[in-house]
Amino acid sequence: MRLSIPSAAFVAAIVGFGGTLAIIIAAANAVGATQLQTASWVTALCIAMAVESLWLSWWTKMPVISAWSTPGAALIAASSGFNISEAVGAFIVAALMLIATGLFRPLTRLISRIPHSVASGMLAGIVVTFAINAVKTIPLDPWLILPLMAAFLVFRIINPSLSVLAVLIGGGALAFFMGRVGALPAPELSTLTLISPSFTPGAIFGLAVPLYLVTMASQNLSGLAVLKAAGYEPPAGPLIGITGLVSLLTAPFGASTSNLAAISAAICTGPDVHPDPAERWKTGPFYALFYLIFAVFGASLVAVFAVLPAALIALVAGLALMPSLANALAIALADERQRFAATTAFAVTASGLTLFGIGSAFWGLIGGLLVLALDRFKK
Secondary structure (H helix, E strand, C coil), X not given: CCCHHHHHHHHHHHHHXXXXXXXXXXXXXXXXXXXXXXXXXXXXXXXXXXXXXXXXXXXXXXXXXXEECHHHHHHHHHCCCCCHHHHHHHHHHHHHHHHHHHHCHHHHHHHHCCCHHHHHHHHHHHHHHHHHHHHHHHHHCHHHHXXXXXXXXXXXXXXXXXXXXXXXXXXXXXXXXXXCCCCXXXXXXXXXXXXXXXXXXXXXXXXXXXXXXXXXHHHHHHHHHXXXXXXXXXCHHHHHHHHHHHHHHHHHHCCCCEEECCHHHHHHHCCCCCCCHHHHHHHHHHHHHHHHHHHHCHHHHHHHHHHCCHHHHHHHHHHHHHHHHHHHHHHHHHCHHHHHHHHHHHHXXXXXXXXXXXXXHHHHHHHHHHHHHHXXXXX
């Protein structure tokens, strides 16, 4: 077996985990999760991704890589007024919707018919807050943040996929030497914590529905596109349905949705992994192995993040979402005929509006679709 197979899986796992863990931490903090519940959240997500990647890659003989929904985590982190029980209830509902999508092909087609411009405007409105907050960290701790921003800009020219991870590791080391890090925790093994769900209309419409839509539009459909671009013919329904089922099983432990990966999958599906496409599926089991390791030490990793400076975590989260923001804005504004509708979705979502207990992502999508419908009615 070629060494490139486990090495590609390792890079994909490191990029997916280390580069976006700060966003999961922010999401857990937004819904009031304790450190123990946050560790359970991360551990359950890692187990879900290991199970999905191992089983789906072996079953399809394709490099089917799963990930947590980074835009979905950003959506949760940008929300307000929800507690951890309501969040778990929303995760369960979103997982059931993913299962239904996998079972009923018309649902997949229906979601794919949502205009990309409006969906991208909503996504941009979700993640723009993190990019802005990253810039706002400069006056809070300029001697720590400015060198890291400069390092990020230089490193992304050399290796964009590892640039955020480099900022996290380098920033942690710099903060430690500057005396900005609290007492390092003792290593500990992860545990899973059951969290009782609560189902409320506000959480269902304000969290579950937008989480489902973001997961489908920006993750699952993109993940399928990556596999198709690599020459594979993935069975869309079963893949989405199985990730939804695993998400349903892990939701009571605090885990938000897991789904098909796009960026991590791109690392594992190219010709550099193996010249024979039929051999690339073997990256899945190695990817699963690395995420099992992350699952075992998830509690320690969460504890380490807890003692890092808040400005550093905000910076890492913002930088990790910059590519998503750039891509979403490009898609949202590409079609001049739908540009105003996409801008409406962006503005409403970014406003943080909460109406009838329902968050801004839902209203942003509704607003964008309404403007688009009025424009088409006029024509």
